Amino acid sequence: MKKSFGFLLATVVATLLGAVSANAQVKVPDDINALLTKYTCFACHRADTRLVGPAYVDVAKKGYKNERIVELIYKPEPANWPGYPPMAPMTQVPKEDALKLAVWINSLAPKTAPAKAAATKKKS
Numbered sequence: 001m002k003k004s005f006g007f008l009l010a011t012v013v014a015t016l017l018g019a020v021s022a023n024a025q026v027k028v029p030d031d032i033n034a035l036l037t038k039y040t041c042f043a044c045h046r047a048d049t050r051l052v053g054p055a056y057v058d059v060a061k062k063g064y065k066n067e068r069i070v071e072l073i074y075k076p077e078p079a080n081w082p083g084y085p086p087m088a089p090m091t092q093v094p095k096e097d098a099l100k101l102a103v104w105i106n107s108l109a110p111k112t113a114p115a116k117a118a119a120t121k122k123k124s
């Protein structure tokens with residue numbers, strides 16, 4: 001009896017953990033993956049976990065405009081991320097590619113936030 005309860009508990013915990021980690025995983029599209037590799041962003045960033053720099057999902061939560069993210073790639077403002085080392089300016093990234101990365105980063109924002117922002121905009 002005791003043994004089967006333990007097994008049941010373990011199964012429940014494993015299922016919950018599985019659900020959580022599946023949820024946290026961000027699938028990076030191939031073209032974006034190629035850019036992040038080419039421009040060495042992956043050396044310091046992951047889509048969904050903190051590395052040297054913040055996770056892109058956390059950058060997305062800041063609600064920057066795409067153009068603002070492009071600016072920050074060229075001219076980082078470390079004051080935006082207390083507790084992190086400063087990022088080196090990545091001026092070698094062509095604007096077109098920087099914009100692609102910015103659009104993708106913003107696509108990681110929680111789904112409810114943009115809808116809310118749009119609703120607020122309509123009202124005012």
Ligand code: HEC
Nearest residue numbers: 039041044052053072076077078080081084085086087090
């Ligand atoms: C050497 C490590 C390193 C590399 C390489 C790097 N970053 Fe960063 N990045 C950081 C750190 C650390 C921060 C947080 C501190 C800061 O903004 O200076 C950051 C912050 C950011 C932010 C948030 C800016 C803000 O002010 O909110 C964006 C967007 C970003 N990086 C994109 C990129 C992209 C795109 C690339 C590749 C072209 C890249 N990073 C390459 C370390 C790095």
